[in-house]
Amino acid sequence: MTEATSVMKVSAQERLSQAVARYIEETPLTAPVEFGTVGEAGSAGKTTALVTYAALLAQLGFEVEVVDLDGQGNASKHFGIGVSDGLDDGDKGDGLLVLGKEYSPGVKYPAPLVLGDALLRRKAQFPGEDEPRAITLDDIRRCAYNESGIPGYGVVVPSSDANTIAWLKRIHIYPNGPSYVTGEKIDFYRDEAELAASDPLAGMLLSRRMDKVQSAPHFRGYDLHGTKSMSMMSALVRLKRAINCVLLDDKTTGVDLTHLKETITSIQEYNPDLRLSMILPCRVKASSQRGKFGQEMLDRLRKRHGEIVPDVEIREAVTVSEAYNGREPLPMWVPRDPVTDDFRNSLAWAFENGVFAP
Numbered sequence: 001m002t003e004a005t006s007v008m009k010v011s012a013q014e015r016l017s018q019a020v021a022r023y024i025e026e027t028p029l030t031a032p033v034e035f036g037t038v039g040e041a042g043s044a045g046k047t048t049a050l051v052t053y054a055a056l057l058a059q060l061g062f063e064v065e066v067v068d069l070d071g072q073g074n075a076s077k078h079f080g081i082g083v084s085d086g087l088d089d090g091d092k093g094d095g096l097l098v099l100g101k102e103y104s105p106g107v108k109y110p111a112p113l114v115l116g117d118a119l120l121r122r123k124a125q126f127p128g129e130d131e132p133r134a135i136t137l138d139d140i141r142r143c144a145y146n147e148s149g150i151p152g153y154g155v156v157v158p159s160s161d162a163n164t165i166a167w168l169k170r171i172h173i174y175p176n177g178p179s180y181v182t183g184e185k186i187d188f189y190r191d192e193a194e195l196a197a198s199d200p201l202a203g204m205l206l207s208r209r210m211d212k213v214q215s216a217p218h219f220r221g222y223d224l225h226g227t228k229s230m231s232m233m234s235a236l237v238r239l240k241r242a243i244n245c246v247l248l249d250d251k252t253t254g255v256d257l258t259h260l261k262e263t264i265t266s267i268q269e270y271n272p273d274l275r276l277s278m279i280l281p282c283r284v285k286a287s288s289q290r291g292k293f294g295q296e297m298l299d300r301l302r303k304r305h306g307e308i309v310p311d312v313e314i315r316e317a318v319t320v321s322e323a324y325n326g327r328e329p330l331p332m333w334v335p336r337d338p339v340t341d342d343f344r345n346s347l348a349w350a351f352e353n354g355v356f357a358p
């Protein structure tokens with residue numbers, strides 16, 4: 001048997017477990033490994049990749065934090081955080097969840113949660129409490145699993161599913177997005193960034209704020225939006241590892257990638273450790289539907305940037321869209337969706353290829 005065929009026989013789960021076992025053996029787990037998903041194109045799959053990696057890392061036993069820096073709050077929503085107050089007469093297409101609506105059998109979004117920014121010492125009124133009070137770090141760093149039964153706060157898991165509960169409890173989220181009660185934006189970062197937008201060092205703000213965070217997860221993932229956004233720039237000032245999610249089209253593999261590389265080069269002046277450590281082709285159609293163009297893009301990407309393109313692409317999976325559009329919290333489908341094996345393999349590749357090296 002050739003080496004290639006023996007590699008083929010290893011399941012995604014086994015490959016990931018082996019890669020992680022080697023990683024743990026070789027790497028002292030001292031400081032949190034911070035990474036972010038980037039990419040200029042909307043809908044490339046940044047949030048899906050970030051949240052799925054968070055889930056997979058938690059399933060492997062790591063403590064994981066997800067910092068949602070995108071005002072759409074999609075990463076937060078995947079963990080059940082961010083629900084509409086029911087004042088809207090339906091999902092207005094802006095991604096708000098509707099109170100009390102059953103999105104899939106047994107998955108119902110209940111009352112809203114007002115969550116502010118712990119680091120700004122804002123106040124919030126929590127469901128079940130009479131008065132607004134200053135938010136504590138503990139509030140904001142609650143686990144995704146809704147242990148205390150706070151409505152609108154965390155993923156509801158059937159109580160018998162002890163395994164899912166166990167790994168969900170290892171995920172902690174810093175939420176972002178609109179407050180569904182007051183209508184105000186809750187921005188983990190943006191307010192300050194915009195105020196300081198004229199300051200070339202504005203990006204340091206996020207870094208300074210995260211430095212005050214006392215927790216020490218094994219991994220901390222930042223969900224970002226567009227390459228030109230201030231929150232993305234600020235995250236890049238902090239991060240060492242940027243994972244670029246690309247769609248197989250001219251823009252994301254061409255102009256966007258060039259722009260991202262230029263951005264990274266300019267930020268390296270402030271953060272010499274920053275690197276573009278992975279280019280992840282996302283939502284890749286089956287080869288029969290990819291067409292000549294899609295295949296050319298993939299080949300070009302591998303030819304030009306092969307050393308940071310994993311040996312697996314994330315396939316376009318109908319079920320992912322369905323899960324998302326149905327607003328089923330992502331951690332509920334991660335374990336059972338076949339496309340998750342693509343994420344497992346690409347995460348294994350990341351461990352194997354030093355993406356998470358200290």
Ligand SMILES: Nc1ncnc2c1ncn2[C@@H]1O[C@H](COP(=O)(O)OP(=O)(O)OP(=O)(O)O)[C@@H](O)[C@H]1O
Nearest residue numbers: 042043044045046047048283315316317320321324
């Ligand atoms: N592999 C996939 N197969 C099918 N659908 C996918 C896949 N990955 C993501 N999607 C869907 O595509 C949409 C966009 O994905 P996602 O929110 O992860 O993109 P994004 O890059 O974070 O977008 P934005 O720029 O809005 O933040 C979502 O509906 C998501 O469920």
Ligand SMILES: [Mg+2]
Nearest residue numbers: 046047070074
């Ligand atoms: Mg997103």
